[in-house]
Amino acid sequence: MDDDELLGIMADWNYWGNFRRDWIPRDEYVNHVLDLLKGINVVALSGIRRAGKSSVAQQVIREILRRGVDPRDSLIVKLDDERLIDLNYDVLLRIIDLYFKNVKRSDSVSYVVIDEAQEVDGWERVVRGLAEKGNKVLVTGSSAKLLSSEYTTLLSGRHVEVRVFPLSLGELLVFKGVTLREKLDEVTKIQEIERGIEELMNLGGFPDVVLHMDIADQLLVSYFETVVLKDVIGRYKIRNERKLRTLAKFYITSTGSRITYNSVSKFLKIPVKTVERYSEYLEKVYILFFLNSFSWTIKVTENSPRKVYVVDNGFVRVFNPRSSRGRLFESLVAQHVYRYSLSQRMSLYYWLDSLEVDLVVAREDQAIPIQVAYDVEDQEVLEREIRALLKFREKCGGDRSLLVVYRGEERQISGINVIPARKFLLHLEDYLTFKK
Structure with missing residues (x-):
């Protein structure tokens, strides 16, 4: 491929070339990244x-240009473009070199996106070189390998990770054209909000799935296959593909359940070490997340069963369409709390004594227990959920407890805040703030 051909491909990626696209905005991420770039380069x-x-990366560049930056001071590099034959480190260097020789006109800072960086071994050296010259760099990737300790060292620790998740309830409503500019909107649009919760519970929040619900199942199967084949089997050279698939599907259909590697090993007839290794791989490609049991004692936390959650309910729909609504609801709430806890540098757990509390958000010496219940019309069910939260407070201390329910009005029971999902999922920050 000669320089002219490669430049033509680059023009298709960039605003100084042929690239034009409108998105439904994801302003929360865009604004957060822009704030970070004021103080760091990667x-x-x-x-x-x-x-x-x-x-999100492309929206960041578009917003930077909207604020007055010359398009020629930006570069988007899409390393997953199928036209990049024999893609390697040298090709990436050529792309960067062609940009600075043929596009860049000023001495100003350049804003560079390296999209799907893990496609090229050695990408981190390119990023470091750009950053050390004062340029601002956005790196995207679908594997935790992107942020492993070896790369962190090469980037001198001067970068920050922003985890991008499928759509939250607030984002899904934006995608659906539902605007909630003030409190009155949330009161007058309860039906639209609850419809959004229902969609997230059953179809999940992948942007293209939300926009193309008629082919949701096909898209979700395709996503699963790509993650398993390319991000796990291909990257980690897995020989027993069938066992890996079986384990992934087992975890997806067990979302919200407590597991141990020993129990999974016996059930699936896979060696314990293999279960542990495969589980780590699946977590590293972000299809699952695991929670430890909460305790103020580290030893108890480390030796307890872990709880598994899928990152998006759409996968549950594909592999277990008869999953209970209670499990789907708990999984949805856990996904939102997990996303929020990461952004706020909180820790997320579950708690188990004689009773179980579904989620516990903790920071330093403070903890907030969260119970999730789809239906509390049955007085016995309600009392059981309340008992678990009171038991947590008795054993672990604290003065706040939350019970998130599918529908209803906000109220207090025995000092416990009962919150409908439409309020909790839209305003996590109001309920999960710790005392300073």
């Missing part, structure tokens, strides 16, 4: 494939 956007990392 931001890494990570997350599961198809969650929207590339579109």
Whole structure:
């Protein structure tokens, strides 16, 4: 491929070339990245494939240009473009060199996106070189390998990770054209909000799935296959592909369940060490997340069963369409709390004594227990959920407890805040703030 041909491909990626696209905005991510770039030179956007990392990066560049930066002071490099034959480190260097020789006109800072960086071994050296010259770099990738300790060292620790997830409830409503500019909107649009919760519970929040619900199942199967084949089997050279698939599907259909590697090993007839290794791989490609049991004692935390959650309910729909609504609801709430806890540098757990509390958000010496219940019309069910939260407070201390329910009005029971999902999922920051 000669320089002219490569420049033509680059023009298709960039605003100084042929690239034109309108997005439904994901302002929360865009504004956060822009704030980070004021103080650091490298931001890494990570997350599961198809969650929207590339579109967030491109929206960041578009917003920078809207604020007055010359398009020629920006570069988007899409390393997953199928036209990049024999893609390697030298090709990436050529792309950067062609940009600075043929596009760049000023001495100003350049804003560079390296999209799907893990496609090229050695990408981190290019990023470091750009950053050390004062340029601002956005790196996207769908594997935790993107942020492993070896790369952190090469980047001198001067970068920040922003995890991009499938759509939250607030984002889904934007995608659906539902505007909530003031409190009155939330009161007058309860039906639209609850419809959004229902969609997230059953179809999940991958942007293209939300926009193309008629082919949701096909898209979700395709996403699963790509994550398993390319991000796990291909990257980690897995020989027993069938066992890896079986384990992934087992975890997806067990979302919200407590597991141990020993129990999974016996059930699936896979060696314990293999279960542990495969589980780590699946977590690293962001399709799952695991929670430890909460305790003020580290030993108890480390030796307890872990709880598994899928990152998006759409996968549950594909592999277990008869999953209970209670499990789907708990999984949805856990996904939102997990996303929020990461952004706020909190820790997330579950708690188990004689009773279980679904989620516990903790920071330093403070903890907030969260119970999730789809239906509390049955007085016995309600009392059981309340008992678990009171038991947590008795054993672990604290003065705040939350019970998130599918529908209803906000109220207090025995000092416990009962919150409908439409309020909790839209305003996590109001309920999960710790005392300073």
